[in-house]
Each structure stands twice: as C-alpha cells, then as structure tokens.
Amino acid sequence: MKTIGIDLGTANTYLYGRDSASAEPLPLILPRISDEKGCIATVVLYEDSKPLLIGNIAESEYYANRAAMPARTLRSQFKPEIAHADSGAMLWMTDFLRQLRAALPQGVLEPESRIYVGMPSGTREDFSLNLSRCFTQAGWPRPAFVRESDAAMISCLQSGVLDIDDLENRALILDFGGGTCDFTSLESMDVLQNGGDPLLGGRLFDDLLFQVFCRGDELFRRDAPGCGYEYYLHWIQCKAEKERFSDAVGLDGADGVSLHAVWHDARGNRRDAYVHNYTREDFIRDAENYVATDSLRAMLSQYADRGGLSPQARDLLQGRRIGLLSWFKSILAGIDGRRDMAKVILTGGSSRWFFVQDMVGELFPAARLAMSRRTYEDIAYGLALYPVLAESHAAARALLGEKIEAFAAQACEVARNIVAKHAAFAVRLCTERIVDRDIMPVLEEAQKARKTVEEVERAFVENIRNDTGLMAVIREKTEALREEIQYELQQRFRAWLRQNGVPLAPRFEFPARALSKDFFDAVSVKVSRLAFLNIMDFMASAVLPAIAAYAVAGAIAHTGEPVSAVLGGGAAFAGVWGLGKVAKGFLWKRRLPGFFLTESNRRKIVQKNKAYIEAALGKAFAEVQASLADDAERRLHRALEAMLSRLTVLNQVRCARP
Template sequence: MKILGIDLGTSNTYIYGAHKSSTAPQPVLLPRVSAPDGCVETAILYEDGLPLLIGHLAESEYYANPGMRTRRSLRCQFKPEIGEENAEAVGWMTDFLRLLREALPQDTLEPDSQLYVGIPARTRESFGLQLAHCFKDAGWPAPALIKESDAAMISCLQSGAIELDDLEHSLLILDFGGGTCDFTLAENSNILHSGGDRLLGGRLFDDLFFQLFCRQNPHLQEEVQADSCEYYVHWVLCKAEKERFSKILQKDLDSAVSLHLSWYDAAGAQKHAYLHELTRQQVVSAAESYVASESLRAMLSQYANRGSLGAVAGEMLQGRQVGLISWFKDVLYDIRRLKSADKVILTGGSSGWFFASEAVREVFGTDNIVMSPRTYEDIAFGLALYPMLLHTHLKIKDLLEKQSEDFCLRVADLAQGIFEKHTKMAAKTCAERIAVKDILSVLEAAQEDRKTVEEIEREISEKIQNDSGLLAIVQERTEAARKEIERELRLQFSRWLREHGVYLVPRLNFSARTLSTSFFDAVQVKVSRLTLLNTMDVMAVAVLPGIAALAIGEKMLLITAEPVSAVIGGAAAFAGTWALGKFGKNFLRRQKLPKFLLNEKNREKITAKNREYIEEILGQSFQEIRQDLMEDARGKIRYSLKALLQRLTVLNHIRVERGVPPAGQAGQTGQ
C-alpha cells in the first residue's frame, strides 16, 4: 500500500492502509497478531531477553505458561515512557514495532510507501524524536507525525460527522480512550488548547468490572491467581465483558445485563464466573466509589512520583477512593473554564459509554454532540487519509480558482430546470384548487341567489385572495424546489470534482433558501392579484350559444319552465348564435343570471375553462419570476464556490511534524 496510518495507542494499536486515490482506507490485518477488527494490544513478550510475541498472543502466552515465567517478561504501557529518556522503554517500543512490521502481510509496504503516525496533541519534543527513531530502527519508513486530534478531525470530516464550517467555530475533540483522556480545543481553525489526563481511561473500568465480578464471586481472585490466569481474566476477559455491557447500554439504558467469564486452569479444567443482571445504576454507584486494585496500582506505579499528575490520579495511585465519572466531569469542567464549545466530537474507545455524552451535555449545556462512527479506529483512519486531504486541498483550490465559472454555468441550467418543474406543478395545483374551491363554490351559490356575472367575478376574486391554501401549495412546492436544488448541486459538485481526480469531496454549502424565499414572495403576489377571470367570456362563447340554439328551435328549458327568449329579455337577442356571441357578453354582465344558466353542466364548462385559463396565466407569471431568479442563482452559486475556497484554508493548520525527515524530504515543513 502507498499510505499507512498507525495509531500507536497506549493500550491498543491500529493500522489502516490506503492507495493513492483511495477515500476509504481499510484496516490492515496481521495474521495471528491482530483481532478481526485490526486491533493489536500494545504489548510485547520477551523470552530470555529476546522479543518473542506481540499483541494478545503475547498476553495469552505469558499467562498460559506459568512455568516459563522465570524466563519470560511481558511489557506494556511503555508508550508514554519513550519521551522520558527511558532507554528500556525505547528498546521495548523498537522491538514492538519491529515485530509489528514483520507481521505485515506480504507487499503491504512498497518502496515508496508513506507512513503517518499519530502523536498526542501536547507532548515533549523529545517524544516525537524518540518515536521517529524507534520506527526507523525497527525497519519502517521514516514516519510523518500528525497530531492525533487532527487525525480524528480528518476522519470526522470524511464521515460527515463534522463539516468544514464547524472548524471555523469553537470545536472540542474529546478522545476518551483506553489509557488516556485527551482533548483539543480549536476555534477558527486554530488550536487553542490541548491536554487531558494521562491516567483516566477505559482500563480503570476494566479494573472496576473485575472488582464487580469478585464481589459476586468471592473466591475469584484467589482462583485466578492459583491458576496463573489473573492477568488474562482481569485485563482481557473483563475488558471484553465491559465492552459488551457498554454496547448493550448504548441501545437501551435500562437494560440489565448478565456477564460471564470463562477460563481454564493449569489442569485444563474450564472454570466460570458470573455477574447477574448488572444495571447502569449499579455501575455508576461502583464507579463513584472506586478504589484501584493492587494490580492496577502496580501497573501505573511508574507515574506515582511524576510531575503534572492530576489530583484525582494522585489520590487513586495512593489507594484512596475516587469517583471515576466525577473525575471525567472534572476534566470537562477544566476544559469549560478554558473555553466553551459550539460542537463536541466524542472519539476514542471509551467515548461510547453511557455517561460520556451525558457528562458533556451537563457540563457544556449543549446537545450539539456528535459521535464519531469510528471511535476506536478514528486516528488510524484519519492518518491514512492525510495525503488525500492534502491532495484534495490543493486540487480543489486550483479548480475553484481556474474553473469555477464552468461549474457555475453547468449547474445554473440544472437549477433553472428544477424551478421550472416545480413552478409548473405549483401552477397546475393552484389552478385545480381555485377551480374547485374558489370558482365552483361561488357558481353553485350564484345559481340559488341569482347573481350577475360581475358579482360572481368579484366574489371569486375575493375568495382567491383569501384562500390561504394557495399559499400553502406554493410554500410546499417552494420548499421541495429548494431541497432538490441543494441536493442536486452538491451531487453535481461531487461529480465535477471526481471528474477532475478529487476523491475526498468537501461539502458544498449552497443554500437555496434565499432563492426560494424570493420565489415564494413573488409567487404570492402573483396569486393574490389573480383577478382577471374570464367567466363571462366562457359563458359568451361556450354556454350562451348552445342555449340560443335551443331557443331558435322553440324549445323550453325545463329547469325554469320559461321560454329562453322571455328570460333573456326578448327574441331579438337570439337572431342567431353569431349575434349572441357578439352582444351577449355585455348584455348579461349586469343582468341577474337565471338558474338554468348555472346548472351543473354549465358550471362544469365554466370551471374547466377557467382552470385552463388560470394555469396558463400562472405559468406565464411564474416564467417571469424564474428568469429573474436564475440570474440571482448564478450569483449565489459563484458566492458559494468562493466561500468554499475560503473555508478550505481552515485545513492549513494540519501540519506534519517530522522527527526524522524521510530521505529526499529534509527541510520540508509539511502542508
């Protein structure tokens, strides 16, 4: 693979690989070394002083063969030590990385492969230098070092958990992992603060769950010690059950979960321990009265006399009772005192715990919390995407500066077509409603009340002007047009970039709301002024001639039981249909219409003709609106593209820190 991203965690290591144009890095699975999800425990087993195994195999082998303990040693939790001038830790890290490299599937590393490795946001300079030397001495390509918070941010940008716009506001990236709880506060693309607590992490809850098992299984600790399986049960099995409990509670906070441990003693007999019906409240109570086990304190004893250790961590290492959830909240309150946050991103393996988002919501008073879809693998995924981000930034910048007008012209016609489709639908639906609700109802009433055409037309106009349902139709069509334009423009933008070789596509934030608002206001005016109805025209050319033909034939309309000539006002008006077409309209405008002129058949004629007329008039009116709007749309599309170009500058702060510059790249500073 051309690109490898390695998240070298205190507890677990993840490797993701990508090809040059890939936007979806894949986990690199190491046969017999990594778990199915790609996780490799950051642990190494030595035998007679020589490195033997890494990962979960190292742990299992060490505790499965107690007879070999005198010749073997298991090393873990050594990552933080390599920046403290600890020669042993540097040696352990180098050996771990050498075995990690040897376990890579064949052809994973190519001659020109690039390696990106995450480092905590706040570390000593010596940490990066030592880590880079460890990689180089272990046979890896010289690594480019990226801040873990930046890698998590890149992953979240790719997944859509955050947008580029979020980086322009205050953003908190909270990485609550297995070994540490780290944070990065950024605003306007600048890193304001970074820090955290190096002892607060998921391993404390592994210890907590072991203690919960011991409470319900009184002889558990003595048994696993006698079976030489204490580490395996305490830190491997309890971690797995803790994760299962967490995942169940993510779906249902009120669940009561039964947990189970199973191991084999030295004679090969299988043993079990159970934790029945464990609830959220039981875990909270136990977490808030937590006392670290001797095993955990021994593991973390290296931190006991070190500076910059938090007060709660110091209490825990002294064997005093602490509240784990309160400790997490204290970290959040310390961050809150530094700066509030418009959005909080939760990442890291422990961020899915039920109390994590609750605590963030309580401390920061916001529901603007997003969970990364890749909590465990976020950093490795983002690291493998870093070169693609650099390519994307430069390529999009070049395209927007040189070819944005081409894209603007390309999508302007598309937007016009969408507006045209929805305005035609609006005209048709409005005409239908006017015909049925506003015209037909007036004609039905006019048949009984004997009104003139002038009165009928006035009543129809008033009904149209007061018909709020028409505006609801226009509003519905307007909103549909807005959504379709925004969706299609983003889709076209993505296609346009991919056509030019850009595969990690940023979101084009084109808002058609101002367009649709202008459209709605203009259409509202057009509908409210729709008073030029042709009720009388329809009667003159379609209704009255038919009646005149009947009158000439000396027939009577049974509805009124009166001769047509008597109703109209004299047989002279019916010299022929041509005369009626010429004089009937003006003659009847102020005459009260007889009932038979507005019978059901004639009402249908009048309504149908006016429906066609209204749809045509609205269509013409909407066409004028569309022409005005499209010039406005072109300008807004241009503005959106320029705004995107400006927003891309927020990525400038993501820089490579090089401990040992790769060959041929000395002196480079990264992006």
C-alpha cells in the same frame, strides 16, 4: 501500500493502509496479532529477555503457557514513557515496532511507502523525536507525525459525522480511549485548547470490573488474584465484559446485566464466574468509590515520580479512593468556553459509556452531540487519508497565493462602502440630536429670557460639549460598523475560497475591531470640536437678517416694543440688516427681542443650522473615511497574509472524500 496510518495507542494499536489517491483507507488485519477488526494489543512478550511475540497472540500465549511463565515477561503501557526517553520503554517500543513490521503481509510495506503516526495532544516535542528513532531502528521508513486530533477530525469529516459548517463555530473532539482521555477544542480550524489526563482511561474500568467479579463470585475471588491467568482475566476477560456491559446499559437501556468470566485452571478444568443483575446504579456506586488494585498500580508505577499529574492521578497511584466519574467530569469542566460549544464529537472506545453522553449534555448545554462511526479506528483512518489532503492543499495554497491580491482589493472596497454608509447614518443621527437636544432648548429659553447672541452661542457650545449622548450614538454606530464588516467580509471570503477550490474556510481575523476603533476615535474628535464650527456666525449673518426682513415690522407693531430698547436706536435699526457680515458684532451684546424667537422663527433657525451642521459633519466624516480607507487596505493585506501562512491541510478534506 502507498500510505500507512498508525494509531499507536497506549492499550491498542490500529493500522490503516491506502493504495492510491482514489482508494479508501482499509484496515490492515494481521493474523493472530490483531483481531478481526484490526485491533492489536500494544504489548510485547519477552522470553529470557528476548522479544517473542506482540499483540493479541502475546497476551494469549502469556496466559496459556504457564510452564514457560517464569522465564517470560509481558510489557505493556510503555507508550507514554517514550516522551521521557525511558530506556526500557524505548527498547520495548522498538521491539514492538520491529515485530509489527515483520507481521505485515507481503508487499504492504513498499520502498516508497509513507508512514503517518498520530501525535497525542499536548505531548512534548521529545515524544516525536524519540518515537521516530524507535521506528527507524525497527526498520520502518522515517514517519511523519500528525496531531491525533487532526486525524480524528479528518475521519469524522469524511464520514459525515462532523460537517464543514460545524468548524465555523466552536467544536470539541473528545477522545476517551483505553489509556488516556484527551480533548481538543477548535474554532474555524484553530486549536483553542488541548488537554486531558494520561491516566484516566478504559483500563481503570477493566480493573473495576475485575474487583466486581472478586467481590461477587467466591471462586473468582479465591482463584484469580495472583494466579498465572490473572492477566488474562484482568485485562482481556474483564475488558470484554466491560464493553458488553457498557453497550447494554448505554445503547440497549438494560436495567441489569449478568456478567460472565470464563477461564481454565492449571489442570485444564473450565471455570466460570458470574455476577448477576449488575445495574447502572451499581456501576456508578463502584466507580465513585474506586481504589486501584495492586496489579494496576504496578502497571502504572512508572508514572509515580512524574510531575504534572492531576490530584486524582496522584491519589490513584497512592492507592486512595477516588471517583472515576467525578474525575472525568472535572476534565470536561476545565474546558474553556463550554457554553459556546456548538458540537461535541465523541471518539475512542470509552466514549461509549452512558455517563459520557450524560455529562457532555450537562456541561455543554448548547452543543449537538455526535458519536464517531469509527470509534476505535478514527485516528488510523484519518492518518491514512492525510497525505492525499496534503497534496491538494499544496495546490490550493499556490492558487490562493496567486489570487489573494484580487480578494484584498475586493475586501477593501467593501469595507470602504460599509464605513461610508455608517458614517452617513452617524452624521444624520448626530445632527438630529444636536438640533433636538442642544439647539432647540436654547432658543426656547432665549425667547423667554431675552438673552444676547453671546449668551445663546455660549449655551450652544456648552450643550454640545456636555452632550455625552453624542458619544453613545457614535459608539452604537461603531459597533454596528464592526459587526457588518466582520459578517460581510467573512461571507465574501468563504464564497471566494470555495470558488477557488477551498471548501473549508480557515479562521480569518478580519481587522474589523481595529477599523471600528479607528472610526470611533476619529469621529469622536470631530464631534467634540463642533464648538468651533461657529454655529452662531451662520445664524446671525445668514438666518437672522432673513427672518428680520419679514418679521420685524409686524412684530414691533403688534408688541409695541420700542426699537431703541431692543437695538439701541432707530438709526442703528435702519441700517443693521444691510450690514450682513457685521450683523453678529452689532447684536453680540444686545438682547434678542422676543419676536425674533417665536416658534415659527425658531423652526427656520433650526432648519438652517441643521443643514449647516450636517454639511460640516459630512465634511469632517469624509476626512475620516479617507484616512480609514488607507488603514483598511494595509490591515486587510496583513490579515490575509497571516491567514495564508496558517492555511492547513484540513481545508481540503471534502475534496478527498471517496
């Protein structure tokens, strides 16, 4: 086959092969070594320290041939120790892979075959280096390693359980398998968090069911522990009953299930053990008061001296009582952004437990829950599909590299237009606020108190300077600007990618926040300097003379105010309005007559100043826009280049669907 994907699990191994780019991956069934679904027990049977058998037949032979048992050893659970280059684990893994290669049907492994192997979340680089050495020593081609979370995601996307649009939001892939519990949190193709526990897995529940049989059946309790067929009962029979019980209470909703184990004693007599009406409540009680058997602790003894274990794992290895369900819940509770999670995908055999779905629903209230259609085979299937995606990814990457400049130019133009729109809106809002809050009240007060021009202008300046609401207006428009740039450019980016053959948009951090911060800072400075716009210069030289020309004579006639009391003498009054530009200087220290600031005249003064302020702010904001346009172009180019460098193979997944 052209491609072979290997999910080398702690408890079980799965292989999927693919003949050509157009073919769908198919499971590799190895007679006697695997079951009918392709599941291969990750175990090696040794006789006199020489590897004899692997897989399911190794477990059966170890149990069946008691006469040879003293010379035989069954090795399992060695995969995690590869990361530490444990010499025993390296030997067992190499022997397992050598026997696995020998068991492949004729013609499956070709000279040009490419091997893809899953890499668990959060493992050290040493894991892949050491495992690669085991593969090559066993006669395999040097493998390529892909994160198991990526492989599971490819499988879920291909099957339709996970949709491309789901990845635009935050999603969680929870892999609860036979040996470990792993999770990967993603958003827009970026891995936000990896985690889990290397000791929490289905094997603990196998052990729990073994104890249930020991407690509930006298014959089992007397004969099974320590006998030659304990391994078979403990890890094969109890595993099968565990899965049947899990399906019954989870999928069928059964209140109680009768458990049954069967074996043959040393004389060949059949033995049967029963536990009747084992309920969901019984299981929860036992799981929350679990103490590992000596057999399980011996199997996991290599972990005892390792650092980084969770408190529950340490208690497990030391034979203390722990809560298995509480342990699982604590892992979920440690996932960041739980309330923002839009979708949770469950994969791995142990994810079928009823309590898994219950806890996910409780801790991820906003998430939609989906069960993978290939619960056990997701990783191997995704690995076999991976290279086809990698090839199309390379072509798409080259295409995007050629056209990225075109989108950058388009994006810059969009950003400039959005900034211009929000700047114009901000000018209008600021102008209206200045007029309503900072100018009109001063004029109303001046009409009553007969203030001088100097006092009126100083009041204008102080009001504008102390108007914190202006900054609130600008801050509100800044946030609206940021949101619109982010949304509009993201939508255009997705459409542009799809037009160029990339249906899944990667996470692209548009510099919207940086642009909006620049906008806020620049506009804030301009508004804070409105005190220097010489508002009263305009009012005194262009507004007051026009008002006085038609209002002064009638107003004086009706009020009877002496001109000399207002403007310092008739001669001055006769020529003041012809002075134009020097009118302000003439009025500076003189009190304005009440009739200058009537309601009608105040409206005219305000309208003139409103137009003046709006024009001045418009000019100031135009300068801000010009500066931002250059910055936006530079920032967008850098962001696009960074995105292109992070473009992943998963962007091509829909193209490869059979």
